[in-house]
Amino acid sequence: MPIDPAIAIGAELPDRTFSWSEPDVQLYQLALGATDLRHTLETHGLQVLPTFGVVAPSFHETDPPPLDLPGCDINLSQVVHGSQSISVTAPLPTSGTATLSTRISDVWDKGKAAVIWQEGVARSEAGAELWTVRSSIFVRGEGGFGGSRGSSEPVEIPSRPADASSTYDVTAQQALLYRLCGDRNPLHADPEFASAAGFPAPILHGLCTYGIVLREVTELLLDGDATRVSGFTARFAGVVFPGETIHVDAWADDGRIIVEATVGADRRPALADCVVTTRAPH
Numbered sequence: 561m562p563i564d565p566a567i568a569i570g571a572e573l574p575d576r577t578f579s580w581s582e583p584d585v586q587l588y589q590l591a592l593g594a595t596d597l598r599h600t601l602e603t604h605g606l607q608v609l610p611t612f613g614v615v616a617p618s619f620h621e622t623d624p625p626p627l628d629l630p631g632c633d634i635n636l637s638q639v640v641h642g643s644q645s646i647s648v649t650a651p652l653p654t655s656g657t658a659t660l661s662t663r664i665s666d667v668w669d670k671g672k673a674a675v676i677w678q679e680g681v682a683r684s685e686a687g688a689e690l691w692t693v694r695s696s697i698f699v700r701g702e703g704g705f706g707g708s709r710g711s712s713e714p715v716e717i718p719s720r721p722a723d724a725s726s727t728y729d730v731t732a733q734q735a736l737l738y739r740l741c742g743d744r745n746p747l748h749a750d751p752e753f754a755s756a757a758g759f760p761a762p763i764l765h766g767l768c769t770y771g772i773v774l775r776e777v778t779e780l781l782l783d784g785d786a787t788r789v790s791g792f793t794a795r796f797a798g799v800v801f802p803g804e805t806i807h808v809d810a811w812a813d814d815g816r817i818i819v820e821a822t823v824g825a826d827r828r829p830a831l832a833d834c835v836v837t838t839r840a841p842h
Contacts (some may be wrong), residue, residue, distance in 0.1 A: 563674050564581035565667040565697070565707050567631030572663045573678075578617045579657040587617070588612050591738040593728060596784045599775070607786040609778065611771040613682060613691040614644060616718040617660045618742040629664060632676060634699050636745065637757045640796070641766035642675055647791035647837070649689055658682045658690055665694070667827040668710035674702040675710060715833040717820055722809035724780035728772055730764060732802050738768040764800040769830055773821045775806040777836050781817055791837040794819075797829035806830060 574604045589599040589609060597604035616770050627634055662680035676697050682690045731737075735748040743765055746753040754762045774792050782788045800806065800823050807827060819834035 562633045562702050563667060563676075563705055564631040565705065567677065568629065568664045568667050569631075570663060570665075571630035573629070573646065574789075575659050575661050576617045577657065577659045578619070579655075580612075580616050580619060581655045582606060584619050585612060585654050588615060588741050589775070591734070591741055592640065592768065592775050593731070593734070594775055596779065596782060597834055599786065602654070606654050608654055609699070609771060609774055609786045610646055610648045610652060610691070610789050610792060611767070611774050613646050613648060613652055614693055614695075614767060614770075615741050615743070616658070617682070622741050622744060627688070629676065631664075632667075632699075634702060636752070637747070638700045640698050640700070641758065642698040643694075643697075643793075643795040643833075644770055645694045645791065645793035646691055648727055648789075651787040652690065653777060656690075657685050659685075660693075664769070666710065667707055669700070669703050669705055669707035670698075671703045672701065674699045674705070684721045712833075715818060715835055718811045718813065718818060722820075723812050725807070725809045726776050726780055728806045728808070730772075730800060730802050730804050730806060734768065734802050735762055735764050738765050742768065759799070761801060764802055766796040769796070769800050769806065769821070770794055772806060773808055773819060773831055773834065774836065776806075777810050777817055777819055780808070780810050782838065785841060788838050788841055789836060790839045792835070794821075794831040794834040797832035800830050810836075 582661055594600050598607045660680050660682045665679045666677040668675040678695050680693045696701050747757055748762050748765050778786055802821050807822045809820045815837040821831035823830040
């Protein structure tokens with residue numbers, strides 16, 4: 561069978577040791593549309609948006625992402641990103657070396673699709689924990705194997721008006737620039753591949769939307785100070801195409817920020833169940 565949860569759940573993936581540098585951080589944050597010099601220039605106290613930790617392990621890869629997961633015989637064209645979270649123990653350094661240890665934590669059966677969850681911990685060369693990540697992928701056509709449907713805890717949007725709002729116009733070349741940050745999935749660049757996957761055109765990387773939204777929230781409610789972010793969780797609720805406008809609404813909520821991210825004139829969902837956790841100024 562394409563997915564065997566008995567093999568997949570609990571399986572540990574090979575450790576990945578990786579390094580990053582200031583230019584990597586700068587490229588990543590420029591690919592998110594950053595203009596704040598704290599996010600783009602090393603002479604202005606360069607800061608690292610925590611979402612960089614999600615892409616750092618694969619930043620220098622040039623091949624499409626592999627899907628050699630134990631117990632999961634799936635095709636790249638079937639896969640979309642389901643959700644993503646990261647939590648950081650302290651502001652991320654602008655350069656370093658770390659090792660990521662990852663395991664498959666769960667597999668859900670949604671009937672017409674499967675959801676595969678992974679959890680990972682990145683540690684420094686000295687063994688100190690730097691950040692933790694949790695993510696899911698949605699695999700179309702691979703459900704129906706009799707597994708658990710899983711559970712969800714939706715984030716309630718406050719009934720009051722947003723404390724702050726912004727818009728960001730996704731550039732026509734945004735996905736082509738963001739793919740240089742290590743995600744060479746042709747779904748985001750090749751029109752023929754996108755068409756075969758059921759999309760009218762290449763779509764923006766979900767993790768690019770994820771990073772853009774955190775950057776916007778940081779600017780809206782944290783004075784642009786990325787060191788105040790301790791974590792960010794979101795579910796990918798819709799597709800964003802280059803050239804569209806992302807709308808961000810944010811509510812301060814007792815040590816966290818609740819976020820709603822929509823796209824286009826019809827304000828269709830882009831990210832849902834978004835929560836930014838914060839810390840006091842560093």
